[in-house]
Amino acid sequence: MKVVFASPARYFTDAAPIGNGRLGALVWGGVTSEKLQLNHDTLWTGGPGNYTNPKAPTVLSEVRSLVDKGLYPEATAVAYGLSGDETQSYQPLGDIDLAFGEHIKYTNYKRYLDLESATVNVTYSVGEVLYSREHFSSNPHQVIATKISANKPGAVSCTVSLATPLDHRIRVTDANEIIMEGSCPGEKPAGDGNASNHPPGMKFCAILYLLTSGANGQVQVLNDKMLKLDGADSAVLLLAAATSFEGPFVKPSESTLDPVTSAFTTLNMARSMSYAQLKAYHMDDYQSLFQRVSLQLSRGSNGVLGGSTLAHLPENISQDAAVSDCTVQMVDCSRLNELNNSEKPTVDRIISFRHDEDPSLVELLFQFGRYLLISCSRPGTQVSNLQGIWNNETNAPWGTAPHPNINLQMNYWPSLPCNLSECQDPLFDFIGSLSVNGAKTAKVNYGANGWVSHQVTDLWAKTSPDAGDPSWALWPMGGPWLATHLWEHYSFTMDREFLERTAYPLLEGSASFLLSWLIEGHEGYLETNPSTSPEHYFIAPDGKKASVSYSTTMDMSIIREVFSAVLLSADILGKSSTDVVQRIKAALPRLPPIKIGRDGTIMEWVCIYLLFFYLSK
Structure with missing residues:
Protein backbone atom coordinates (compact mmCIF):
# COMPACT_ATOMS: atom_id res chain seq x y z
CA MET A 1 0.00 0.00 0.00
CA LYS A 2 1.89 3.01 -1.31
CA VAL A 3 1.55 6.73 -1.87
CA VAL A 4 3.36 7.09 -5.20
CA PHE A 5 5.06 10.21 -6.57
CA ALA A 6 6.03 10.63 -10.22
CA SER A 7 8.96 12.98 -9.63
CA PRO A 8 11.04 14.71 -6.97
CA ALA A 9 9.14 17.19 -4.82
CA ARG A 10 8.99 20.79 -6.00
CA TYR A 11 7.12 22.12 -2.98
CA PHE A 12 6.85 21.38 0.73
CA THR A 13 3.46 19.74 0.19
CA ASP A 14 4.91 17.37 -2.45
CA ALA A 15 7.40 15.85 -0.02
CA ALA A 16 6.74 12.52 1.68
CA PRO A 17 6.27 12.61 5.49
CA ILE A 18 7.91 10.30 8.02
CA GLY A 19 7.73 10.60 11.79
CA ASN A 20 7.96 8.81 15.13
CA GLY A 21 5.68 11.16 17.05
CA ARG A 22 8.53 13.41 18.14
CA LEU A 23 10.99 13.59 15.23
CA GLY A 24 9.59 14.17 11.76
CA ALA A 25 10.95 14.71 8.28
CA LEU A 26 9.69 15.43 4.80
CA VAL A 27 11.60 13.60 2.08
CA TRP A 28 11.89 15.58 -1.16
CA GLY A 29 13.49 12.80 -3.22
CA GLY A 30 15.71 14.83 -5.53
CA VAL A 31 18.35 13.27 -7.78
CA THR A 32 21.11 15.86 -7.98
CA SER A 33 20.31 16.78 -4.38
CA GLU A 34 18.17 15.35 -1.62
CA LYS A 35 16.53 17.22 1.22
CA LEU A 36 15.07 15.88 4.43
CA GLN A 37 13.21 18.77 6.05
CA LEU A 38 13.35 18.15 9.82
CA ASN A 39 11.06 18.88 12.76
CA HIS A 40 11.11 18.24 16.49
CA ASP A 41 7.78 18.42 18.29
CA THR A 42 9.03 20.65 21.15
CA LEU A 43 10.86 23.23 19.04
CA TRP A 44 8.69 26.30 19.62
CA THR A 45 9.28 29.98 20.17
CA GLY A 46 8.65 31.69 23.49
CA GLY A 47 8.01 30.20 26.89
CA PRO A 48 5.29 29.99 29.56
CA GLY A 49 3.03 33.03 29.54
CA ASN A 50 0.57 34.85 31.73
CA TYR A 51 -2.82 33.81 30.37
CA THR A 52 -4.94 36.11 32.50
CA ASN A 53 -6.42 39.56 31.93
CA PRO A 54 -7.45 41.47 35.08
CA LYS A 55 -9.40 43.96 32.91
CA ALA A 56 -11.54 41.22 31.37
CA PRO A 57 -14.33 41.18 34.03
CA THR A 58 -15.18 44.83 33.37
CA VAL A 59 -15.21 44.28 29.60
CA LEU A 60 -17.23 41.08 30.04
CA SER A 61 -19.91 42.96 31.98
CA GLU A 62 -20.19 45.58 29.24
CA VAL A 63 -20.38 42.96 26.47
CA ARG A 64 -23.14 41.09 28.29
CA SER A 65 -25.13 44.26 28.75
CA LEU A 66 -24.93 45.10 25.04
CA VAL A 67 -25.96 41.55 24.09
CA ASP A 68 -28.96 41.75 26.45
CA LYS A 69 -30.03 44.92 24.63
CA GLY A 70 -29.72 43.22 21.23
CA LEU A 71 -26.82 45.47 20.22
CA TYR A 72 -24.76 42.68 18.69
CA PRO A 73 -22.42 44.71 16.43
CA GLU A 74 -21.61 46.97 19.39
CA ALA A 75 -21.02 43.94 21.61
CA THR A 76 -18.70 42.50 18.96
CA ALA A 77 -16.67 45.71 18.91
CA VAL A 78 -16.31 45.85 22.70
CA ALA A 79 -15.43 42.14 22.85
CA TYR A 80 -12.04 42.92 21.31
CA GLY A 81 -11.14 43.99 24.85
CA LEU A 82 -11.36 40.35 25.96
CA SER A 83 -8.52 39.37 23.61
CA GLY A 84 -5.27 37.95 24.90
CA ASP A 85 -1.83 37.58 23.34
CA GLU A 86 -0.96 35.64 20.21
CA THR A 87 0.18 32.06 20.45
CA GLN A 88 3.82 31.13 20.02
CA SER A 89 5.01 29.51 16.80
CA TYR A 90 6.24 26.02 15.92
CA GLN A 91 9.69 26.14 14.32
CA PRO A 92 11.53 24.01 11.75
CA LEU A 93 14.53 22.13 13.07
CA GLY A 94 16.37 22.38 9.76
CA ASP A 95 17.42 20.23 6.81
CA ILE A 96 19.64 17.31 5.97
CA ASP A 97 21.10 18.22 2.58
CA LEU A 98 22.70 15.64 0.31
CA ALA A 99 24.42 16.82 -2.89
CA PHE A 100 25.11 14.14 -5.51
CA GLY A 101 26.39 16.25 -8.40
CA GLU A 102 25.17 18.45 -11.21
CA HIS A 103 23.62 17.57 -14.56
CA ILE A 104 22.86 13.96 -13.71
CA LYS A 105 20.93 12.22 -16.47
CA TYR A 106 18.67 9.67 -14.88
CA THR A 107 15.89 7.28 -15.85
CA ASN A 108 13.35 4.99 -14.15
CA TYR A 109 12.68 7.42 -11.31
CA LYS A 110 10.43 6.20 -8.49
CA ARG A 111 9.51 7.72 -5.14
CA TYR A 112 6.93 6.30 -2.79
CA LEU A 113 5.78 6.20 0.81
CA ASP A 114 5.13 2.61 1.86
CA LEU A 115 2.35 2.74 4.46
CA GLU A 116 2.88 -0.85 5.56
CA SER A 117 6.53 -0.30 6.53
CA ALA A 118 6.50 3.47 7.21
CA THR A 119 9.44 3.99 4.87
CA VAL A 120 10.05 6.40 2.01
CA ASN A 121 11.96 4.94 -0.92
CA VAL A 122 13.64 6.70 -3.85
CA THR A 123 15.15 4.81 -6.79
CA TYR A 124 16.53 5.86 -10.16
CA SER A 125 19.11 4.76 -12.71
CA VAL A 126 22.16 6.60 -13.99
CA GLY A 127 23.46 4.63 -16.89
CA GLU A 128 23.68 1.05 -15.73
CA VAL A 129 23.83 1.94 -12.04
CA LEU A 130 20.64 1.65 -9.98
CA TYR A 131 20.62 3.98 -6.98
CA SER A 132 18.28 3.63 -4.02
CA ARG A 133 17.59 5.57 -0.85
CA GLU A 134 15.42 4.46 2.05
CA HIS A 135 14.27 6.65 4.94
CA PHE A 136 12.35 6.03 8.15
CA SER A 137 11.86 7.63 11.55
CA SER A 138 12.31 5.12 14.36
CA ASN A 139 10.15 5.36 17.45
CA PRO A 140 12.03 2.69 19.45
CA HIS A 141 15.38 4.43 18.90
CA GLN A 142 14.26 8.03 18.28
CA VAL A 143 16.38 8.60 15.18
CA ILE A 144 15.81 9.27 11.51
CA ALA A 145 17.64 6.65 9.48
CA THR A 146 18.66 6.85 5.81
CA LYS A 147 20.41 4.24 3.71
CA ILE A 148 21.98 5.17 0.37
CA SER A 149 23.05 2.30 -1.85
CA ALA A 150 23.82 1.29 -5.44
CA ASN A 151 24.04 -1.98 -7.35
CA LYS A 152 27.65 -1.22 -8.31
CA PRO A 153 30.49 -1.18 -5.75
CA GLY A 154 32.05 2.21 -5.09
CA ALA A 155 29.24 4.15 -6.78
CA VAL A 156 27.98 6.11 -3.76
CA SER A 157 29.38 9.63 -3.51
CA CYS A 158 27.81 12.75 -2.05
CA THR A 159 28.29 15.78 0.16
CA VAL A 160 26.39 15.75 3.48
CA SER A 161 25.44 18.85 5.47
CA LEU A 162 22.98 20.26 7.97
CA ALA A 163 21.23 23.63 7.77
CA THR A 164 18.62 25.58 9.73
CA PRO A 165 16.98 29.02 9.47
CA LEU A 166 17.37 29.43 13.25
CA ASP A 167 20.32 30.90 15.11
CA HIS A 168 22.95 28.16 15.21
CA ARG A 169 26.52 26.94 14.89
CA ILE A 170 27.77 23.80 13.16
CA ARG A 171 30.90 21.73 13.69
CA VAL A 172 32.22 18.37 12.51
CA THR A 173 33.86 15.78 14.76
CA ASP A 174 35.74 12.55 13.97
CA ALA A 175 35.08 12.89 10.23
CA ASN A 176 31.69 11.21 10.62
CA GLU A 177 29.57 13.49 12.81
CA ILE A 178 27.98 16.85 12.11
CA ILE A 179 26.73 18.65 15.20
CA MET A 180 24.30 21.54 14.89
CA GLU A 181 23.43 23.55 18.02
CA GLY A 182 21.13 26.53 18.22
CA SER A 183 18.17 28.23 19.80
CA CYS A 184 14.67 29.37 18.93
CA PRO A 185 13.57 32.98 19.15
CA GLY A 186 12.43 33.96 22.62
CA GLU A 187 9.31 35.43 21.03
CA LYS A 188 7.23 34.68 17.97
CA PRO A 189 8.96 36.04 14.83
CA ALA A 190 7.60 39.17 13.20
CA GLY A 191 5.89 39.08 9.83
CA ASP A 192 9.23 39.06 8.00
CA GLY A 193 9.98 35.67 9.56
CA ASN A 194 13.40 36.91 10.70
CA ALA A 195 14.33 34.81 13.71
CA SER A 196 17.63 36.55 14.42
CA ASN A 197 16.17 39.71 15.95
CA HIS A 198 14.79 38.04 19.06
CA PRO A 199 16.35 36.95 22.35
CA PRO A 200 17.29 33.26 22.53
CA GLY A 201 14.64 30.83 23.66
CA MET A 202 14.50 27.05 23.44
CA LYS A 203 17.87 25.39 22.82
CA PHE A 204 18.22 22.52 20.39
CA CYS A 205 20.79 20.13 19.04
CA ALA A 206 20.82 17.83 15.99
CA ILE A 207 23.61 15.33 15.37
CA LEU A 208 24.06 13.60 12.03
CA TYR A 209 26.18 10.44 12.01
CA LEU A 210 27.62 8.94 8.81
CA LEU A 211 28.57 5.27 8.47
CA THR A 212 30.01 3.95 5.19
CA SER A 213 30.70 0.51 3.74
CA GLY A 214 33.15 -0.54 1.05
CA ALA A 215 36.92 -0.87 1.02
CA ASN A 216 37.53 2.23 -1.10
CA GLY A 217 35.08 4.69 0.47
CA GLN A 218 36.62 7.88 1.80
CA VAL A 219 35.21 10.72 3.89
CA GLN A 220 36.63 14.24 4.01
CA VAL A 221 35.66 17.22 6.16
CA LEU A 222 34.84 20.39 4.23
CA ASN A 223 35.07 23.79 5.96
CA ASP A 224 34.50 22.11 9.34
CA LYS A 225 30.77 22.00 8.42
CA MET A 226 30.23 19.31 5.80
CA LEU A 227 31.25 15.76 5.01
CA LYS A 228 32.30 14.66 1.51
CA LEU A 229 31.86 10.98 0.77
CA ASP A 230 33.55 9.36 -2.24
CA GLY A 231 33.49 5.84 -3.64
CA ALA A 232 31.50 3.96 -1.00
CA ASP A 233 29.39 0.88 -1.64
CA SER A 234 26.66 2.26 0.63
CA ALA A 235 26.14 4.79 3.39
CA VAL A 236 23.90 5.03 6.43
CA LEU A 237 22.90 8.32 8.03
CA LEU A 238 21.45 8.53 11.53
CA LEU A 239 20.04 11.77 12.89
CA ALA A 240 19.24 12.34 16.57
CA ALA A 241 17.83 15.59 17.93
CA ALA A 242 16.78 17.06 21.27
CA THR A 243 15.68 20.36 22.81
CA SER A 244 15.84 21.92 26.26
CA PHE A 245 12.05 21.70 26.69
CA GLU A 246 11.34 20.59 30.27
CA GLY A 247 7.58 20.98 30.27
CA PRO A 248 5.03 23.72 29.57
CA PHE A 249 5.56 25.40 32.95
CA VAL A 250 9.38 25.73 32.81
CA LYS A 251 10.99 28.72 31.12
CA PRO A 252 13.63 27.84 28.52
CA SER A 253 16.15 29.98 30.44
CA GLU A 254 15.54 27.90 33.56
CA SER A 255 15.70 24.47 31.93
CA THR A 256 18.28 22.06 33.32
CA LEU A 257 18.27 19.87 30.20
CA ASP A 258 21.28 19.87 27.88
CA PRO A 259 20.11 19.02 24.34
CA VAL A 260 23.63 18.08 23.22
CA THR A 261 23.94 15.45 25.94
CA SER A 262 20.43 14.18 25.21
CA ALA A 263 21.06 13.92 21.47
CA PHE A 264 24.36 12.07 21.96
CA THR A 265 22.73 9.64 24.39
CA THR A 266 20.06 8.83 21.82
CA LEU A 267 22.55 8.55 18.97
CA ASN A 268 24.93 6.28 20.88
CA MET A 269 22.15 3.78 21.52
CA ALA A 270 21.10 3.78 17.87
CA ARG A 271 24.53 3.45 16.30
CA SER A 272 25.35 0.44 18.40
CA MET A 273 22.99 -1.43 16.08
CA SER A 274 23.12 -2.26 12.41
CA TYR A 275 20.79 -0.59 9.95
CA ALA A 276 18.95 -3.88 9.53
CA GLN A 277 18.40 -4.13 13.28
CA LEU A 278 17.15 -0.55 13.51
CA LYS A 279 14.71 -1.18 10.67
CA ALA A 280 13.50 -4.43 12.23
CA TYR A 281 12.73 -2.70 15.54
CA HIS A 282 11.07 0.14 13.64
CA MET A 283 8.89 -2.26 11.67
CA ASP A 284 7.84 -4.25 14.74
CA ASP A 285 6.87 -1.10 16.58
CA TYR A 286 5.04 0.58 13.72
CA GLN A 287 3.21 -2.49 12.46
CA SER A 288 1.95 -3.32 15.94
CA LEU A 289 -0.22 -0.23 15.48
CA PHE A 290 -0.78 -0.04 11.75
CA GLN A 291 -1.78 -3.66 11.21
CA ARG A 292 -4.62 -3.54 13.72
CA VAL A 293 -7.11 -2.34 11.12
CA SER A 294 -7.67 -3.36 7.51
CA LEU A 295 -10.20 -1.95 5.08
CA GLN A 296 -11.40 -3.72 1.97
CA LEU A 297 -14.06 -2.08 -0.21
CA SER A 298 -15.95 -3.69 -3.07
CA ARG A 299 -16.26 -2.23 -6.52
CA GLY A 300 -19.05 0.21 -7.30
CA GLY A 306 -26.80 -7.44 -12.52
CA GLY A 307 -29.75 -9.35 -13.89
CA SER A 308 -28.77 -8.64 -17.47
CA THR A 309 -25.44 -10.42 -16.96
CA LEU A 310 -27.13 -13.81 -17.16
CA ALA A 311 -29.43 -13.03 -20.06
CA HIS A 312 -26.97 -13.94 -22.81
CA LEU A 313 -25.35 -17.04 -21.28
CA PRO A 314 -24.98 -20.15 -23.44
CA GLU A 315 -27.90 -22.54 -22.94
CA ASN A 316 -25.70 -25.43 -21.78
CA ILE A 317 -24.26 -23.46 -18.80
CA GLY A 369 -4.79 9.09 7.69
CA ARG A 370 -3.94 6.37 10.22
CA TYR A 371 -0.30 6.54 9.17
CA LEU A 372 -0.16 10.29 9.79
CA LEU A 373 -1.64 9.96 13.28
CA ILE A 374 0.82 7.19 14.19
CA SER A 375 3.65 9.33 12.83
CA CYS A 376 2.82 12.54 14.70
CA SER A 377 1.36 11.43 18.05
CA ARG A 378 2.81 8.74 20.30
CA PRO A 379 2.81 8.24 24.06
CA GLY A 380 5.24 10.72 25.62
CA THR A 381 5.28 13.15 22.70
CA GLN A 382 3.57 16.50 22.31
CA VAL A 383 0.04 16.87 21.05
CA SER A 384 -0.41 16.88 17.27
CA ASN A 385 -0.33 20.47 16.04
CA LEU A 386 -2.09 22.12 13.12
CA GLN A 387 0.25 20.35 10.67
CA GLY A 388 0.93 17.20 12.68
CA ILE A 389 4.67 17.61 13.28
CA TRP A 390 5.70 18.84 9.81
CA ASN A 391 6.54 22.49 9.15
CA ASN A 392 9.16 24.26 7.05
CA GLU A 393 8.57 27.90 8.01
CA THR A 394 9.65 30.03 10.96
CA ASN A 395 6.46 32.06 10.59
CA ALA A 396 4.06 29.42 9.32
CA PRO A 397 0.33 29.99 8.77
CA TRP A 398 -1.42 30.22 12.14
CA GLY A 399 1.94 29.31 13.72
CA THR A 400 0.92 25.65 13.13
CA ALA A 401 -0.61 26.01 16.61
CA PRO A 402 -3.23 23.49 17.80
CA HIS A 403 -6.73 24.88 17.27
CA PRO A 404 -9.35 23.39 19.63
CA ASN A 405 -12.19 25.03 17.70
CA ILE A 406 -12.21 21.85 15.57
CA ASN A 407 -8.76 21.16 14.09
CA LEU A 408 -7.19 19.56 17.16
CA GLN A 409 -10.28 17.45 17.72
CA MET A 410 -10.25 16.35 14.08
CA ASN A 411 -6.65 15.17 14.40
CA TYR A 412 -7.75 12.70 17.06
CA TRP A 413 -11.19 11.64 15.83
CA PRO A 414 -9.67 8.61 14.01
CA SER A 415 -7.79 7.36 17.07
CA LEU A 416 -10.57 5.28 18.62
CA PRO A 417 -12.57 3.96 15.64
CA CYS A 418 -9.26 3.23 13.88
CA ASN A 419 -7.86 1.30 16.88
CA LEU A 420 -5.06 3.72 17.77
CA SER A 421 -6.07 4.58 21.31
CA GLU A 422 -2.46 4.97 22.51
CA CYS A 423 -2.00 7.80 20.04
CA GLN A 424 -4.46 9.81 22.16
CA ASP A 425 -2.13 9.85 25.16
CA PRO A 426 -0.47 13.17 24.21
CA LEU A 427 -3.91 14.76 23.94
CA PHE A 428 -4.81 13.75 27.48
CA ASP A 429 -1.46 14.96 28.81
CA PHE A 430 -2.05 18.25 27.04
CA ILE A 431 -5.58 18.63 28.42
CA GLY A 432 -4.06 18.16 31.87
CA SER A 433 -1.67 21.07 31.23
CA LEU A 434 -4.51 23.21 29.89
CA SER A 435 -6.46 22.58 33.08
CA VAL A 436 -3.63 24.07 35.17
CA ASN A 437 -3.31 27.29 33.18
CA GLY A 438 -7.02 27.33 32.42
CA ALA A 439 -7.98 27.45 36.09
CA LYS A 440 -6.12 30.76 36.37
CA THR A 441 -7.73 32.12 33.20
CA ALA A 442 -11.20 31.12 34.37
CA LYS A 443 -10.77 32.74 37.78
CA VAL A 444 -9.16 36.02 36.73
CA ASN A 445 -10.87 36.65 33.39
CA TYR A 446 -14.35 35.43 34.19
CA GLY A 447 -14.58 34.97 37.96
CA ALA A 448 -15.39 31.34 37.24
CA ASN A 449 -14.61 28.00 38.81
CA GLY A 450 -12.99 25.07 37.02
CA TRP A 451 -10.79 25.53 33.98
CA VAL A 452 -11.20 27.03 30.51
CA SER A 453 -9.35 27.05 27.21
CA HIS A 454 -10.20 28.96 24.08
CA GLN A 455 -9.87 28.65 20.32
CA VAL A 456 -6.10 28.26 19.93
CA THR A 457 -3.21 27.12 22.09
CA ASP A 458 0.46 26.19 21.82
CA LEU A 459 3.29 24.16 23.36
CA TRP A 460 3.02 26.26 26.53
CA ALA A 461 -0.66 25.37 27.06
CA LYS A 462 -1.97 28.86 26.38
CA THR A 463 -5.57 29.12 27.63
CA SER A 464 -6.48 32.80 27.19
CA PRO A 465 -8.35 34.12 24.16
CA ASP A 466 -6.24 34.76 21.11
CA ALA A 467 -5.45 38.29 19.97
CA GLY A 468 -7.83 39.71 17.42
CA ASP A 469 -11.34 39.33 16.06
CA PRO A 470 -13.88 37.90 18.54
CA SER A 471 -15.43 35.81 15.74
CA TRP A 472 -12.57 33.38 16.27
CA ALA A 473 -10.62 34.60 19.32
CA LEU A 474 -13.49 34.66 21.83
CA TRP A 475 -14.58 31.05 22.17
CA PRO A 476 -14.29 29.47 25.65
CA MET A 477 -15.71 26.16 24.44
CA GLY A 478 -12.35 24.85 23.20
CA GLY A 479 -11.55 23.23 26.55
CA PRO A 480 -15.00 21.69 27.05
CA TRP A 481 -14.98 20.23 23.54
CA LEU A 482 -11.57 18.68 24.16
CA ALA A 483 -12.87 17.25 27.43
CA THR A 484 -15.45 15.18 25.55
CA HIS A 485 -12.56 13.10 24.17
CA LEU A 486 -11.93 11.86 27.70
CA TRP A 487 -15.38 10.29 27.97
CA GLU A 488 -15.15 8.89 24.45
CA HIS A 489 -11.89 7.17 25.37
CA TYR A 490 -13.54 5.50 28.33
CA SER A 491 -16.55 4.54 26.20
CA PHE A 492 -14.27 2.69 23.77
CA THR A 493 -11.84 1.17 26.26
CA MET A 494 -13.97 0.74 29.42
CA ASP A 495 -10.80 1.60 31.35
CA ARG A 496 -12.20 2.45 34.79
CA GLU A 497 -8.81 3.47 36.16
CA PHE A 498 -8.44 6.00 33.33
CA LEU A 499 -11.94 7.30 34.02
CA GLU A 500 -11.31 7.72 37.72
CA ARG A 501 -7.77 9.09 37.71
CA THR A 502 -7.58 11.07 34.48
CA ALA A 503 -10.91 11.66 32.78
CA TYR A 504 -13.29 12.47 35.62
CA PRO A 505 -11.23 15.16 37.38
CA LEU A 506 -10.74 16.98 34.06
CA LEU A 507 -14.39 16.57 33.04
CA GLU A 508 -15.56 17.78 36.44
CA GLY A 509 -13.29 20.82 36.19
CA SER A 510 -14.63 21.64 32.74
CA ALA A 511 -18.22 21.24 33.93
CA SER A 512 -17.51 23.51 36.90
CA PHE A 513 -16.42 26.24 34.53
CA LEU A 514 -19.52 25.78 32.37
CA LEU A 515 -21.78 26.01 35.43
CA SER A 516 -20.10 29.31 36.30
CA TRP A 517 -20.24 30.54 32.71
CA LEU A 518 -23.98 29.96 32.32
CA ILE A 519 -26.08 32.93 33.46
CA GLU A 520 -29.77 33.71 33.74
CA GLY A 521 -31.05 34.65 30.33
CA HIS A 522 -34.03 34.99 28.03
CA GLU A 523 -37.31 33.20 28.79
CA GLY A 524 -35.94 31.71 32.00
CA TYR A 525 -33.24 29.71 30.25
CA LEU A 526 -29.59 29.55 31.25
CA GLU A 527 -27.48 31.09 28.53
CA THR A 528 -23.91 31.64 27.41
CA ASN A 529 -23.20 35.32 26.96
CA PRO A 530 -21.07 36.28 25.11
CA SER A 531 -21.34 33.46 22.59
CA THR A 532 -19.85 33.00 19.13
CA SER A 533 -19.89 30.39 16.40
CA PRO A 534 -16.19 29.93 15.62
CA GLU A 535 -15.02 31.90 12.59
CA HIS A 536 -18.56 32.87 11.56
CA TYR A 537 -20.43 36.15 11.34
CA PHE A 538 -24.13 36.88 11.10
CA ILE A 539 -26.14 39.87 9.97
CA ALA A 540 -27.83 41.60 12.91
CA PRO A 541 -31.37 43.02 12.69
CA ASP A 542 -29.93 46.47 11.92
CA GLY A 543 -28.15 45.01 8.86
CA LYS A 544 -24.68 45.24 10.36
CA LYS A 545 -22.18 42.41 10.59
CA ALA A 546 -21.65 40.86 14.03
CA SER A 547 -20.26 37.71 15.64
CA VAL A 548 -21.12 38.07 19.34
CA SER A 549 -24.58 37.13 20.63
CA TYR A 550 -25.81 34.54 23.12
CA SER A 551 -26.37 30.76 23.36
CA THR A 552 -25.20 29.50 19.98
CA THR A 553 -26.25 25.95 19.25
CA MET A 554 -22.59 24.92 19.21
CA ASP A 555 -22.16 26.19 22.77
CA MET A 556 -25.25 24.40 24.00
CA SER A 557 -24.43 21.14 22.25
CA ILE A 558 -20.96 20.99 23.79
CA ILE A 559 -22.31 21.90 27.24
CA ARG A 560 -24.91 19.15 27.06
CA GLU A 561 -22.26 16.64 26.01
CA VAL A 562 -19.91 17.58 28.86
CA PHE A 563 -22.72 17.54 31.42
CA SER A 564 -23.89 14.15 30.17
CA ALA A 565 -20.36 12.73 30.37
CA VAL A 566 -20.00 13.95 33.97
CA LEU A 567 -23.34 12.42 35.01
CA LEU A 568 -22.55 9.08 33.40
CA SER A 569 -19.05 9.05 34.87
CA ALA A 570 -20.30 9.99 38.32
CA ASP A 571 -22.81 7.17 38.22
CA ILE A 572 -20.06 4.66 37.37
CA LEU A 573 -17.68 5.99 40.02
CA GLY A 574 -20.23 6.43 42.79
CA LYS A 575 -19.99 10.23 42.83
CA SER A 576 -23.62 11.06 42.01
CA SER A 577 -24.20 12.95 45.25
CA THR A 578 -21.50 15.60 44.72
CA ASP A 579 -22.38 19.27 44.47
CA VAL A 580 -21.25 19.50 40.84
CA VAL A 581 -23.47 16.59 39.81
CA GLN A 582 -26.50 18.07 41.58
CA ARG A 583 -25.93 21.45 39.95
CA ILE A 584 -25.66 19.80 36.53
CA LYS A 585 -28.94 17.98 37.06
CA ALA A 586 -30.58 21.27 37.93
CA ALA A 587 -29.04 23.10 34.97
CA LEU A 588 -29.74 20.62 32.17
CA PRO A 589 -33.53 21.21 31.93
CA ARG A 590 -32.90 24.95 31.80
CA LEU A 591 -30.65 24.90 28.73
CA PRO A 592 -32.36 26.39 25.66
CA PRO A 593 -33.63 23.79 23.19
CA ILE A 594 -32.25 23.41 19.69
CA LYS A 595 -34.32 25.43 17.23
CA ILE A 596 -35.20 24.57 13.65
CA GLY A 597 -35.21 27.34 11.06
CA ARG A 598 -37.79 28.05 8.41
CA ASP A 599 -35.69 26.14 5.88
CA GLY A 600 -35.68 23.02 8.06
CA THR A 601 -32.06 23.33 9.20
CA ILE A 602 -30.75 23.61 12.75
CA MET A 603 -30.35 27.25 13.75
CA GLU A 604 -26.88 28.12 14.99
CA TRP A 605 -28.13 31.39 16.46
CA VAL A 606 -31.29 31.88 18.48
CA CYS A 607 -32.72 34.35 15.97
CA ILE A 608 -32.92 34.03 12.19
CA TYR A 609 -29.80 35.79 10.99
CA LEU A 610 -27.94 35.46 7.73
CA LEU A 611 -24.86 33.27 8.17
CA PHE A 612 -21.73 33.54 6.12
CA PHE A 613 -18.27 32.09 6.56
CA TYR A 614 -15.38 34.17 7.77
CA LEU A 615 -12.03 32.44 8.21
CA SER A 616 -12.69 28.74 7.69
CA LYS A 617 -9.36 26.95 7.41
Missing part, protein backbone atom coordinates in the same frame (compact mmCIF):
# COMPACT_ATOMS: atom_id res chain seq x y z
CA SER A 301 -21.95 -0.30 -9.67
CA ASN A 302 -19.63 -0.93 -12.60
CA GLY A 303 -18.34 -4.05 -10.84
CA VAL A 304 -21.62 -5.51 -9.57
CA LEU A 305 -23.43 -8.44 -11.12
CA SER A 318 -26.22 -23.35 -15.58
CA GLN A 319 -26.84 -19.98 -13.98
CA ASP A 320 -25.19 -21.04 -10.69
CA ALA A 321 -22.01 -22.10 -12.46
CA ALA A 322 -22.03 -19.00 -14.62
CA VAL A 323 -22.37 -16.70 -11.63
CA SER A 324 -19.49 -18.46 -9.90
CA ASP A 325 -17.19 -18.26 -12.93
CA CYS A 326 -18.15 -14.67 -13.69
CA THR A 327 -17.59 -13.62 -10.08
CA VAL A 328 -14.10 -15.13 -10.06
CA GLN A 329 -13.28 -13.36 -13.32
CA MET A 330 -14.56 -10.05 -11.98
CA VAL A 331 -12.64 -10.40 -8.72
CA ASP A 332 -9.47 -11.23 -10.64
CA CYS A 333 -10.05 -8.26 -12.93
CA SER A 334 -10.67 -6.00 -9.93
CA ARG A 335 -7.48 -7.14 -8.24
CA LEU A 336 -5.53 -6.63 -11.47
CA ASN A 337 -6.90 -3.09 -11.78
CA GLU A 338 -6.03 -2.35 -8.18
CA LEU A 339 -2.52 -3.76 -8.69
CA ASN A 340 -2.04 -1.56 -11.74
CA ASN A 341 -3.45 1.45 -9.90
CA SER A 342 -1.07 0.94 -6.97
CA GLU A 343 1.86 1.77 -9.26
CA LYS A 344 0.28 4.94 -10.63
CA PRO A 345 1.16 8.33 -9.13
CA THR A 346 -1.39 8.92 -6.41
CA VAL A 347 -2.22 12.40 -7.69
CA ASP A 348 -3.27 10.86 -11.03
CA ARG A 349 -5.51 8.41 -9.20
CA ILE A 350 -7.15 11.28 -7.34
CA ILE A 351 -7.79 13.15 -10.58
CA SER A 352 -9.24 10.07 -12.31
CA PHE A 353 -11.48 9.26 -9.32
CA ARG A 354 -14.08 11.61 -10.80
CA HIS A 355 -14.85 9.07 -13.53
CA ASP A 356 -13.38 5.93 -11.96
CA GLU A 357 -14.37 5.54 -8.31
CA ASP A 358 -11.51 3.21 -7.47
CA PRO A 359 -12.20 1.77 -3.99
CA SER A 360 -8.52 0.95 -3.48
CA LEU A 361 -7.82 4.71 -3.49
CA VAL A 362 -10.34 5.16 -0.69
CA GLU A 363 -8.58 2.38 1.21
CA LEU A 364 -5.24 4.11 0.63
CA LEU A 365 -6.49 7.48 1.88
CA PHE A 366 -8.04 5.84 4.94
CA GLN A 367 -4.77 4.13 5.85
CA PHE A 368 -2.77 7.27 5.03
